Amino acid sequence: MxxxxxxxxxxxxxxxxxxxxxxxxxxxxxxxxxxxxxxxxxxxxxxxxxxxxxxxxxxxxxxxxxxxxxxxxxxxxAKPIALEVPKARRDDDAVMEDASTSQQPEDMVVPEVDQKLLVDLEEMGFSKARAIRALHYSGNSSLEAAATWIVEHENDSDIDEMPLVPASTKAEAPKPSLTPEEMKVKAQELKEKARKKKEEEEKRMEREREKERIRVGKELLEAKRIEQDNERKRIMAMRKAEKEEEKRAREKIRQKLEEDKAERRRKLGLPLEDPANVKPVAPIVEEKKSLPIRPATKAEQMRECLRFLKQNNKDDDTKVKTAFSTLLTYLKNVASNPDEEKFRKIRLSNAAFQNRVGKVEGGIQFLELCGFSKMEGDEFLFMPRDKFDMAVLVSAGTELDNAIKNPFFGVL
Structure with missing residues (x-):
């Protein structure tokens, strides 16, 4: 079967x-x-x-x-199945022959295009090579198709190169389908269409650029606002810390006075005050340690330096006041005689300077904040004339005057 x-x-x-x-x-x-x-x-x-x-x-x-x-x-x-593979078409031999002959180089020629359409395109301002290329690749169909092709391919690198095609593919150009008057109208329409398209593209790019400018501007404003908020919070935190420090200093002094008063009564043999009449002393709340606030301005750095100086020498109030007064004298001399080099130069090995300022930790650092710097192998503190800044010296004098007159400055 x-x-x-x-x-x-x-x-x-x-x-x-x-x-x-x-x-x-x-x-x-x-x-x-x-x-x-x-x-x-x-x-x-x-x-x-x-x-x-x-x-x-x-x-x-x-x-x-x-x-x-x-x-x-x-x-x-149901039909009996044919097991033979269908024979290839007879044309395969011809195809193989064509393939072998196609490997041989052919003569390249300029394609034939509609001469009337070519003249019209040249009158519109297009080069001959560009016009021939447009007519060839648009199929010589119409002036509109050729102009549209030029608009779409105007950025091609070879747009102004003369196109070449094999001689075997050279075809006869079709006849124009429009009258000369219609072609002139169509050419004008195409020019207007290309101009409008270019204007629309320029407007679109301008809108995109404007959007980008607005976006960048908003980002800059937001960054500036955040920076201002952070600076305001930092200043508020510093002021709050200063108030708390002053409050604790007052409380400590009040407690010290109460203790001294009780000690004097004991030495004089007087009875102690009735506890019922003594106002209860509020306990001192230990401040939780937190990260120090880094002074931002020059004045804040100077104030922090003076506070550091007083806290490190809180057991010798005379030494601290002497250091403050000596620093103030140096700054007054410089401010009054900015052109005199002797007032802007301090010998570090000078005995009077060492006893008053040099041995006090923080004194030299304060002078450096005012504009002095070490020179000649750390033998002198010197303020160059170009580093002289009256505003900085005035600010430093204000901080020193406040430190001298404020009894609560740097107590804690």
């Missing part, structure tokens, strides 16, 4: 022809096929006429559509 199908030995699928077997092999990579006397099923749905090739396909069709009636037309459609 002649074979009616091809069976795939890998998956068992039945195929009607060699072409189907080849497609199946390409899709699944199966290569084991054999001739079968079993015909491929042809089950046709009675309701919609859809053919199904297996029981699985009929089950799927029933699930999708609900159709359950199928007519078996397998025997009607």
């Amino acid at each position: 002649a074979g009616l199908s091809l069976r795939c030995g890998d998956c068992g699928a039945l195929l009607k022809s060699v072409e189907e077997a080849q497609e199946h092999a390409e899709l699944t990579s199966h290569a084991n096929f054999s001739e079968s006397t079993e015909a491929v099923l042809s089950l046709v749905c009675s309701s919609c006429g859809k053919p199904c090739r297996s029981k699985t396909e009929t089950d799927l069709h029933t699930k999708r559509t609900g159709h359950t009636e199928f007519v078996d037309k397998t025997l009607e459609a």
Whole structure:
């Protein structure tokens, strides 16, 4: 009995022809096929006429559509299978010959285009090479198509190079379809269209640039606002810390006075005050240690330096006042005689300077904040004339005067 199908030995699928077997092999990579006397099923749905090739396909069709009636037309459609591969077309030999001849170099020539359209494009201001290229690639169809092609390809690097095509593809240019008057009108329309398109593009780019400028401006304003907020918070925190320090200093002095008063009464043999009449002393709340606030301005740095000097020498109030007074004298001399070098130069080894300022930790640092710097192997403190700043000296004098007169300065 002649074979009616091809069976795939890998998956068992039945195929009607060699072409189907080849497609199946390409899709699944199966290569084991054999001739079968079993015909491929042809089950046709009675309701919609859809053919199904297996029981699985009929089950799927029933699930999708609900159709359950199928007519078996397998025997009607069964035909012996042809196992021979279809012969290639006779034209293949000619194709091979053409391929071999195409490898030989051909003469390149300028393509023929509609001369009337070429003249019109040149009158519009386009170069001859550009006009020929546009007419060739737009198919010599119309002046509008050529002008549109030029607008779309005006940024091409070879737009003004003369196009060349093989001599075998040189075609006869089609005749123009418009009258000269219509072509002039069309050319004017194309020019206007190209001009409008360019204007719209420029407007669009300007809008984009304006949006970018607005965005950058908003970002700068927001950054400036955040910086101002941070600076305001920092100043408020410093002021609050100064008030708390002053409050604790007053409380400590008040407690010291109460203790001294009680000690004097004890030495004089007087009875102690009735605890009921003594106002309760509020306990000193220890300040939680936190990260120090870094002074931002020159005045704040000077104030912090003086506070550091007093706290490190709080047991010798006379020494601190002497250092403050000596620093103030140096600054007054410099401010009054800025051109006198002797007032802007201090010998570090000078005994009076060492006893009053040099040995006090923080004294030299304060002078450096005012503009002095060490020189000649750290033998002198010197303020160059170009470093003289009256505003800085005035600010330093104000801080020193406040430190001398304020009894609560740097107590804690």
